[in-house]
Amino acid sequence: MKSKMVFSKVDELTEELPLYVSSVGYWDHQVEMVRPEGFPDFQYHQVISGEGELLVEGTRIKIGAGNAFILYPGIPHTYRPLHDPWELAWVSFNGREAARILAFGGIHSSGVRQVNGEILLSNLWGMLAIAETRQAGQEMEFSKLLYALLLDLSRQLTGSQSPDRHTDRLAPVLQYIEANMHRPLLLQELADIAGITPQYLCLLFKKRLNIRPMMYVNQERVNLSKALMFRETGKRIQEIAQMAGFEHPSYFSAQFKRYTGMSPEQFKQLHGLN
Numbered sequence: 001m002k003s004k005m006v007f008s009k010v011d012e013l014t015e016e017l018p019l020y021v022s023s024v025g026y027w028d029h030q031v032e033m034v035r036p037e038g039f040p041d042f043q044y045h046q047v048i049s050g051e052g053e054l055l056v057e058g059t060r061i062k063i064g065a066g067n068a069f070i071l072y073p074g075i076p077h078t079y080r081p082l083h084d085p086w087e088l089a090w091v092s093f094n095g096r097e098a099a100r101i102l103a104f105g106g107i108h109s110s111g112v113r114q115v116n117g118e119i120l121l122s123n124l125w126g127m128l129a130i131a132e133t134r135q136a137g138q139e140m141e142f143s144k145l146l147y148a149l150l151l152d153l154s155r156q157l158t159g160s161q162s163p164d165r166h167t168d169r170l171a172p173v174l175q176y177i178e179a180n181m182h183r184p185l186l187l188q189e190l191a192d193i194a195g196i197t198p199q200y201l202c203l204l205f206k207k208r209l210n211i212r213p214m215m216y217v218n219q220e221r222v223n224l225s226k227a228l229m230f231r232e233t234g235k236r237i238q239e240i241a242q243m244a245g246f247e248h249p250s251y252f253s254a255q256f257k258r259y260t261g262m263s264p265e266q267f268k269q270l271h272g273l274n
Contacts, residue, residue: 006131022041055077067114068112104209
């Protein structure tokens with residue numbers, strides 16, 4: 001297969017999808033990539049053959065066939081080949097459910113994972129095949145295959161083929177958070193939804209999502225704020241912060257940068273929303 005790269009049509013309608021693809025591709029030899037400012041979307045790279053290395057968050061990791069590396073938005077990174085050729089396929093993606101689905105697989109930051117390559121590659125090949133047809137509505141098909149890829153990845157990393165009791169217990173809490181992000185939420189309030197103590201709720205969040213409940217709330221609010229910036233282009237940053245449930249604009253800006261690697265103003269500028 002020849003090297004190829006396809007950019008998806010990302011417009012306001014596409015960004016309403018829970019998950020959407022921004023680009024997908026294949027390189028028969030990946031050259032060095034240096035991104036001191038990171039990349040605006042999530043990235044999943046799967047190594048098919050050869051060997052390279054990833055430098056991210058102060059760590060240098062060798063990666064070869066059977067490895068995949070996941071990169072979070074806005075995180076500075078470099079990856080380069082160690083031997084020619086270094087063959088890999090990738091997809092860049094985003095959406096309000098992206099971080100949550102990765103979290104179900106225990107992925108909360110950039111890094112390398114050991115994977116069953118063929119199962120996951122089939123979804124990437126499917127995206128590239130759809131791109132060649134240039135059919136209308138291919139963004140929806142991309143989204144379906146991306147969802148399948150991330151669920152397969154989650155199953156591989158957790159060894160789970162079906163939702164466990166932790167997921168069942170957390171489901172109403174996650175739904176409640178999504179419906180009430182626009183207003184202040186308390187830990188006790190979330191624990192009451194699950195019918196458990198705040199301490200046990202924290203334990204469940206840590207076991208299943210590897211994150212504390214209120215950190216999860218902030219992460220989801222940041223995702224909501226990004227969607228609002230596209231829908232409410234006339235709103236000021238302070239107004240977006242309030243609509244996403246942040247009481248103080250300065251705290252919103254700090255949390256936004258924490259989870260995206262950039263300020264809200266930089267995000268708007270990057271996407272031409274000013």
